[in-house]
Amino acid sequence: MNNENIIEVSGLSHSYDDLRAVDNISFRVKKGEIFSFLGPNGAGKSTAINVLITLLPLQKGEVFIAGHNLSSSPKYVRDSIGIVFQEITLDRDMTVRETLEFHGNLYSMGRDEIGSRIEELLGLVELSDKKDILTKNLSGGMKRRLEIARGLMTRPKVLFLDEPTIGLDPQTRRKTWDYLRMVNDEGTTIFLTTHYMDEADILSDWISIIDHGRIIASGTPEDLKNSLGEDIICLETADTELAKTAIINYDGIKSITESGEGLVIMTDRDGAQILPEIISGLNRDEITISSVNLKKPSMDDVFMHYTGKELRD
Template sequence: MTGTIIEVEGLYHHYGDVAAVNGISFSVIEGEIFSFLGPNGAGKSTAINILITLLRIQQGMATVAGYNVQTDPQKVRNSIGIVFQDVTLDRDMTCREILEFHGRLYRMPSAERKQRIDELLTLVQLDAKRDVRTKHLSGGMKRRLEIARGLMTRPKVLFLDEPTIGLDPQTRMRMWDYIKAVNEEGTTIFLTTHYMDEADHLSDRISIIDHGRIIVTGTPYELKNTLGEDLIYLETDDLPGTRAALLAMDQVKELNEKSRGIVAMLNGDGTKILPQIIENLAGRRIRVNVANLKKPSMDDVFLHFTGRELRDEGAEKASSAVIRAGRR
């Protein structure tokens, strides 16, 4: 049985004059991994905070697991698990106590609580750390413990707000494996991230969100295919001639000029089209100096739809600090 498990219709949220969420509508299908991909400040966390009932709805409608977040917040809370953006573990409690506390908050019966704690500590491979205080855990272990906590009450939907932020590449990959394993057990996952590769690797469907609006939604494959199947970058000794030659080819969908070369978005398999292009250009006596074939990445997709690079807040702050320092 598959239906929608999250329904959002016309959601707005303002902080003073600033619209953090500016009219979004979407639905999440039961059993999938759904991602909000967007830069920091795009409105991802505000949207998630409304869905997990931490923020009151200002305008619009949202249901989670069949319950309205505005009129039935208690039932929504009982149906969801949450992994928050920053680590929210009491440094001075042990792994077992963290899960015990969570189970008690949700009024799980004692026997079920004990059993679930054992199961989950095994799942996230923290058995050996059971009685260790969380301040002694590594970043990856903390995150795994938080995922275990999110799963404590067997939620229908697990919300993961930037789950791998600040983790090293190996740990991130392992987190992805855990997230996939949890999803395969039947838990719907709602993920926010500003990592393109993460959204690409994990999601069944992605919504790209920026400035509080959803720009486009689709499977990673669909999103990347809107840019054509493959991309070819060429540098030649005659760019205008190259341009004309490429536009004449059926296999080329769209051109994008760069400072020293041209990017062609293709309709078909680039490995076959690239030799044809080189042959075609050779026929016109145009020499190819550089050729690069690549599959479109989520970065390309994001750039295409938002017209800007993903930046993180840290980088922005750092650069403005440099400017300020420069003015002194």
């Protein structure tokens, strides 16, 4: 195992009866990184993460986390990680402080250490003034923050979070990203799953896009977006087929695909230069244009490009 890689996964598969939820995936996570699995509902994200955190048995493949072999040393793996589940898993009738104390005791932390770690973490997630509140009386965003604090109690090397911002309003999601960045800045490697394009884009050092149990693309957010080309021109016309034939051989066009709305044209030179040529060409051929839009590739476009479909949700 390379020291740089805190997670190494090769040939991981997991099936539920006949359903292959995770299909032969391999990837590495570098120490100190924020790594994301980005994929639609049912892609296999939770299944993969649940195998890594020892909640599901390892059926096939090899996994090393923080230098420990998952199949021979699951306990060492568990001791190296913190977990925040997709569903809220707080005991409704415990206070904020009791929640963290209970977790510390579960992991045999010393009394003093539990006390000081609680202070530190509640400060980090800004819940210091909620110490004696029952968790059932916290807002959704506060519950998430408490779960993040709980995941960090034991000072894990890697924090796993399954859909950390699901169900939160946009503002609270943004705030949660800030907390995760702070946690990461303290040296904790972060592995998260998400079906939010913006979340993966903004937070991650590295993204693997997963669909139907397979990794279909990987890279830094920048690399993934750049891999599509320079610009994207979205074009709606009276006749998609004719328009496509009319412009397909233009210089600087990398690819043309059809979407529900019309044509998606990827360019490999400045789209603002190509666009006037396209418009005058279509005018010449008397193909009516109903809308046109020029933009830089986004993570949505990356997903669309590699899967051929919009993120279903």
